[in-house]
Amino acid sequence: MNNENVVIAENLYKYFIVKPGNKKVEALTNINIEIPVGKLTALIGPDGAGKTTFMRLVCGLMMPSEGNITVLGINTKENPQEIQNRISYMPQRFGLYEDLSIQENLNLYADLYGVPKEIRNERFERLLKMTGLEDFTERQTGKLSGGMKQKLGLICTLVRSPELLLLDEPTVGVDPLSRRELWEILQKLVKEENITVLVNTAYMDEAELCHKVIVIHKSTILATGTPKELSLIGDDRCFKIQPPSGMPSRILQTKLLDDKQNIIDAVPEGDEVRFITYLDEAFNNIKEIDSNLQIQKVDSTLEDGFMILLREYESKHTKTEKKKFPIKFSDKFEISKQVDIEVKNLVRKFGDFTAVSNTSFQVYKGEIFGLLGPNGAGKTTTFRMLCGLLPSTSGFLSVAGVNLRNSRTYARTNIGYVAQKFSLYSNLTVEENLMFFGGVYGLKGDKLKNRIEEVKKQFDLIGQETKTSGELPGGFKQRLSMAVALLHEPKILFLDEPTSGIDPLARRTFWRQITALAAGGTTIIITTHFLEEAEYCDRIMIQDQGKMLIIGTPKEVRESAGENIKTMNQAFIEIVEQNRSKE
Incomplete structure (x- = not known):
């Protein structure tokens, strides 16, 4: 093994043959990069750039089409099994067993990795303490919050001490508190165990914590360097x-x-x-x-450098139609005082557990309203009640003038909903999903045909019609979910973490679309773990442990958190931690 680099890619190409027509699609093109030993390295780029493909090549789960990749001094073509014995890989959908407890999952993965019995207890104890899971070992995994599941996935990956740890978007769908804790764990592992970490992330603040950053776009490396070096691109x-x-x-x-x-x-x-x-x-x-x-x-910041690299690449290599977002608004913008959503003393219990406790608020027509909180705060439960997907235990709830206790089915005709996870039919094509859900919404004939054409243009799905939905990159899945949700032109649009795992470039486009919809009178309710996105909202509400902590404009929320609070991320953490310290 090279004493300085754990991974060396030389003139690396990976392409796939797509039928019919045996078309060659390049996933990676002439990649030449090195991953330094004992450091954190970040891989960043838009959806479909080739990041996951590269990680799978490093693991020996795929073979290069051309060129070579050497891992721990071993050519992946020669002995992939030896590489896999010495590394650990946490893919985007890590396979935890939901019906097993935390301890049972750890035991299972220790068996799979062949971890000797005599070192297990000490290893488990250290990992559990590091992640704060030591008091929950008997809890069923299916009942853990999203952040706790990610931590469990990480320590199951680490039941043996690998020489190289590969993490494919480990913090997708994880709240800022849990993200901070996960990165503290990674930094500790690198420092104390000299583990080399390669992480694929959509969060630029996470990439800034790494020693080296690699920017990849459309199968090509655009730049490599330290976060500081890449930030200077925007100087x-x-x-x-x-x-x-x-x-x-x-x-x-x-x-x-x-x-x-x-x-x-x-x-x-x-x-x-x-x-x-x-x-x-x-x-x-x-x-x-x-x-x-x-x-x-x-x-300038790393994200500035990243955006410049992407924009300059696009201007050189593609001739794209300049997309227009028709927005009608007055410069003196005022929110309508028409109440679209009314919530009074809302409660939801699951047995003895109270998921939402006595919550009250209003949302106005054309408003962008953000619902924020840590994993397990009650956001999704509140969301599902607002959408009519889950009945409340008690309290009053009205959506678009319809009482949900009496008319949940009718209320849903006014609602569009984009779920946290891709919830369309993965085995159907883009066009087939649009046709099917258009029919479900009661559209037919020319009305259905015209609306499908309109949303395909609106969300840049032209040319994607025959592709199977489940095989689309994350950004395209999100576009399709939005297109389906808006087919019937609903009055209210519910978005449950719609930008989770989506790169900054795709998030910019998404928010321009949301701005246009709100300006046209559509009411938007959104949850997000990208706290900077709360700045797009007219008002936000922060929940934790089922309770509403604060509601107000982004400025009001930041100011309530303290004098030195500059960002929404800081405000969110401060407000949640202040509340928990009182209990």
Whole structure:
């Protein structure tokens, strides 16, 4: 093994033959990278870039089409089993046994990995203590929160001490508190056990914690370097601006992004909008929005560098139609006072366990309302009651003027719903799913045909019609789920962690679509673990352990968390931890 690198890829290609027509599709193209020993390395890139394919090649689960990949000094073509004996791999869907307890899962994986009996107890004790699961060993895995399941998946992967640990999006669907804890565990493993870690992540703040970052897009490596080196790509090109009084930051963001000749990226950040320019001429166009707007230069980040790399690649290699998001709004934006959702003293119990405790709030027409909380806080339970998918134990709940206790089926005709996990028919094509669900919603004939064409254009699904839905990349699955949910033009759209595992580029497009829908009068209720996305919301509510902790605008929530709180991520953690410290 090379003393400095655990993995060395040389002129690596991987392609798949797709039938009919025996078309060759390249998943990886001329990859030359090295993974340093005893360090954390991040692999970042949009959906379908080739990240998971690369990880499977490292594991010896796939063989290169051309070139070589050496892992721990072993060519994967020569002895993949020897490599697999010395590494651990946690795929996106790690196979925990839901009907077994935490301890039983650990015992099972120790048996599978051949961990000697005499070292198991000490290893288990250390891993359980490190992850905070030591008091839950007898709990059934199916009853764990999402964060606890991810921690259990990680320690099951680590029941033996590997020389290389591969993690494929280990924090998808995990709340900020649990994400922070997982990364503290990884950093501790690298420091104390000298484990080399390669992680595929959609979170730029996680990539910033790594020693090395590899950016991959459309099967090609765009750049490698330290987070600092990649952030410098955006040096002298990053700025922030305060929206005019009465204008939500998401509306100013949309105005900026419409200037595609000058603006690379724009995103709400606090009460401001952060943006990246191609040229200084952008400032002239910005002043046309409001001559009093003050532009301030800011330091560039890894995410800025990442977005610049992607945009520049796209401008060189593709001729894409500039997508328009028709948004109608007044510059003095005001939320309608028409109540679309009314919740009073809402309670949901499962036996002796109270999942939602005495919650009350309202949501207005055309509002983007964020529902936030740690895993197990009661968000999804609240969500399912609002959608009419789960009856409440007590309390009053009205959606689009319909009392859900009496008319859940009728209320659902006004609702569109995108589930946390892909819930369409994976064995049907994109077109077949649209046809089927359009029929379920009561659409038929020309009305159904026209709506299918409209949503395909709206969500960039043209050309994807014959593809099997289950084989689509995550970003395309999300687009299809949105298209299906909006076929019947619902008054209210429920989105349960719709951007989970989606890269920053896809999330920008998604939020422009949401902004356009809300501006057109659609009411949006959304849960998310990307806390920066809360800045797109008009108001947010934070729940924990079934209780509502706070409700208000993003600014009000940040201010309530403390004077030195700058980001929603910091505010969220502070509010939840303050509440738990009182109990």
